[in-house]
Amino acid sequence: MSDQNYTPKSKLGKWFNDRLPLLTLRAHLTDYPTPKNLNYWWTFGAILTFFLIAQIITGIILAMHYIAHADLAFESVEHIMRNVNYGWLIRYFHANGSSMFFLAVYIHIFRSLYYGSHKSPREVIWVIGMIIYFLMMCTAFMGYVLPWGQMSFWAATVITNLFSAVPLVGESITNWLWGGFAVGSPTLTRFYSLHYLFPFLIFGLVILHIWALHIPGNNNPIGIDVKQPSKDTVPFHPYIVLKDLFALLVFLLLFAFFVFYSPNLLGHPDNYIEANPLVTPNHIVPEWYLLPFYAILRSIPNKLLGVIAMFASIFVLVILPWLDTSKVRSAIFRPLYKQFFWFLVADVIILGYMGAMPAEGIYLLVARVATGYYFVHFLIILPILGYKEKTLDIPLSITDPILENSTNQSLAKEQINKK
């Protein structure tokens, strides 16, 4: 790193940097020491940052052409698709971008769970991350309402109706949310306003998320602290930047497949039917990324308890760092936790599937079992596992196991000697 100790040379640069050290902030970001054993599951942070910015940019352009009004919204979306230059590209980018955003965030979250990135000293990063995730779900839900198709309208109706389960003031809350006595134009305009606001809140939280990350530094697949920064870490630039870029490009290939060749695969056909308050669709389903929570909501027969269970399922994630009592971070050294981790992954996939099915018969039964297991995992298995599990031996440093596994051991050592 030739420019490791960059300081502004010009008089103006020095003057400015003394007052706001923006010019030397870059050096802080590029030199940021990163564990060198990070695998590709760690590249999703960069992918998420890309998608957040891409969603904001495409969203701002869509907002230039979109009309938030119950009578005009559907038409304005068709106007974007047909008459705006490359409007189809921007809209499909934005719509499929949200799916990719959630796919990446789920991988990011499960990576955290697997390698114990949520544990001390990274609890605050995790909690901020969960707030971001919650805001993402709100933003995505409100964005789904904006095209004002049948699914938009009825998803808005179902979700806002949940608040009517609140005792005493439930009805007042729903009327307040709607801005009337049913979902209509006032609901649409406030959703639009908030859908525009929330991404900027998320952006601010992402800065805090990264700031909090740069205090303890990255976790890594082995889950142990960096012992010798000179040996265990590499500077963020160019090593991690290139790796993140490569992973992003591969991810973009998947994204391009959706945008250009199956842009409506992840959407629901009913959303191309204009909203009609008099016709209820056969099955009202949210977007795929919200299905597990929808399944939890419907699996409880009581409306209020269902709403509580749904919010609780997110809340247990927030308090996860204190539920997971094991001192060992990485699942590599936790044979039992590793199994339960994959049980949880399967459980969430099953919940997601049940969320897309009608809530009856066998589907409802499976959804109930899966909901039960979800809470058992976080509230019973994880706390007990920390005390009962016999963990494997942990390597002394990040560099050690890598050298052992390396086929070119002598070569590697030679290189170190040269340095």
Next chain:
Amino acid sequence: MKNILKPILLLAIFTTISFSSNASEQSKKLLNLEWSFKGFFGKFDRASLQRGYQVYAEVCSACHSMKYLSYRNLAEAGGPEFSEEQAKVIASQYEVTDGPNNDGEMFTRPARLSDNFVGSFANEEEAKAANGGSYPPDMSVLVKARKGDANYIYSLLLGYDDPPSDFTLDEGVYYNTFMSGNKIKMAKPLSESLVQYSDGTPATEEQMAKDVTTFLAWAAEPHLEARHKLGFRTVTYLIIITILVYFSMKKVWSRIETEV
């Protein structure tokens, strides 16, 4: 450890598949055509689009509107690609209400290229009144609004049949194999030689169904060809830059002993 993971994932996949096959058993399998516009290089068949427009104009448009299309779309690249003159002639066959003029009065004039397709009914209520109480859906995005898209529309058009003996139908309701509940309020729209194709193609039911479905698929996705073209360029570019970045990364990481 690995041995336990496999069964779990297999179980999850198995449950998912067994449930999804359960769900799909309920509806009859749609007719499946090899549409020219499917696939990575899919393009519309220009002649089929023009014939499809003819079927729409002479048959479907009696009841179904197409309010998001304009006459200029008929002459645009990637569509039926009528010449601008042809599109102007088509537009001029319809009347639109314009105004108010300088005297403050509304007047009618022949449609221009910039006008949206003119529907047969003034509003939804009139359409319902003329069609036994059910609204013939607007066809602009109909293909995208149905599960099975083009195949569904094609199947539905050819799905009219005599009802089974134990099946009772009310007045003005028809039996269709592919409609959910098998009851449809639209009378069988196509019959042999219903239209006279100007290019001499025999107007069989299958041919007309195929042509009009192609036309509707274009109407729902008028920029499909541009999308496929740009998609190919984007993917090519992404693959090249991905390879370049991969080797740059390898080169840079070779300075340290860790494998990427």
